[in-house]
Amino acid sequence: MKNCRVLLLIATFFSLLATSSFGHTFHGAALAPDGQNGWVVASDTAGYILHTPNCGMSWTRQSIPDNRRLYDVFFLTEQKGWIGSDYGFVFYSPNGGDTWIRQTAGLAEINSRIFFIDNNCGWVSCYGNVFGRTSDGGQYWEQIWLPPFPCDTVYFRGVSFVDRRRGWICAGRLPINDPWPWDTFFGGQGYIAMSSDSGLNW
Numbered sequence: 001m002k003n004c005r006v007l008l009l010i011a012t013f014f015s016l017l018a019t020s021s022f023g024h025t026f027h028g029a030a031l032a033p034d035g036q037n038g039w040v041v042a043s044d045t046a047g048y049i050l051h052t053p054n055c056g057m058s059w060t061r062q063s064i065p066d067n068r069r070l071y072d073v074f075f076l077t078e079q080k081g082w083i084g085s086d087y088g089f090v091f092y093s094p095n096g097g098d099t100w101i102r103q104t105a106g107l108a109e110i111n112s113r114i115f116f117i118d119n120n121c122g123w124v125s126c127y128g129n130v131f132g133r134t135s136d137g138g139q140y141w142e143q144i145w146l147p148p149f150p151c152d153t154v155y156f157r158g159v160s161f162v163d164r165r166r167g168w169i170c171a172g173r174l175p176i177n178d179p180w181p182w183d184t185f186f187g188g189q190g191y192i193a194m195s196s197d198s199g200l201n202w
Contacts, residue, residue, distance in 0.1 A: 024048060025042055025044040026041065026042050027042065027043035027070070027072065028040065028070065028073045028083075028084075032075045032077060032078040033076075033077060033078070034078050036052075037051070037053055037075070037078045038052045041071070041073045041083060042069075043069050043071050045069070046067045046068060047067060047068060049062040049063070049064060049083070062098070062100075064091060065100060066085075066102060068087065069085060071084050071086065071112050072111065072113045073114075074115055076116045079093075079095055080093070081093045082122065083114070088107030089111065090103045090104045090114070091103065092137075092138050107132040108126030108127055108128055109126065109127045111125075111126055111132070112124075112125050112157045112158075113125045113159045115159050115161060115167075117163060119137055120135055121134070121161070122137070123199055124141070125157055125158060125169050126156065128154070129150065130146070130156070131143075131144045132144070133200075135198070149171070149193070155171055155172055156191075158171075165195075165197060166195070167198075167199060168193065169192070169193050169202070171190065172190055
């Protein structure tokens with residue numbers, strides 16, 4: 001599996017270069033458990049998804065019925081996957097990305113990272129001090145605020161769980177009253193938060 005991940009990264013670079021996709025800002029990537037099917041999404045081009053069925057040897061574009069910038073993609077199996085996008089949108093595919101269905105909107109500014117531990121339990125980091133979770137495969141997403149963290153300087157960008165209850169999220173910390181663009185000044189201290197109750201408390 002590790003060798004396939006390395007091959008996927010190398011093949012992604014050369015195949016995207018060859019197909020004139022080089023130059024996009026790919027913000028999220030996923031490899032299915034079969035080690036062959038993979039997806040990448042771009043944050044600089046609305047609705048830009050690429051899929052490989054052969055560990056990155058070839059890529060085809062998939063379509064999504066919305067004009068959103070995409071920030072992360074996660075596939076639990078070769079068929080079941082989710083995408084996090086801007087304006088709090090989450091999309092779900094039951095068939096390997098051939099079709100995408102909108103599950104929710106308005107979680108927060110950007111759904112930066114999305115993660116599922118099984119068919120039902122999933123979480124998404126939403127920038128700011130906002131976090132989303134679902135216990136029914138995404139039919140309903142609950143928005144959770146993290147009051148210990150200041151909403152104007154903390155951006156949660158990563159999430160991972162080891163089982164249905166225990167997980168971690170991570171964030172960068174920005175100086176207060178930063179001028180735009182914030183990313184130019186990113187690199188302050190980081191925050192890591194842990195939950196032992198499926199993300200209800202951190």
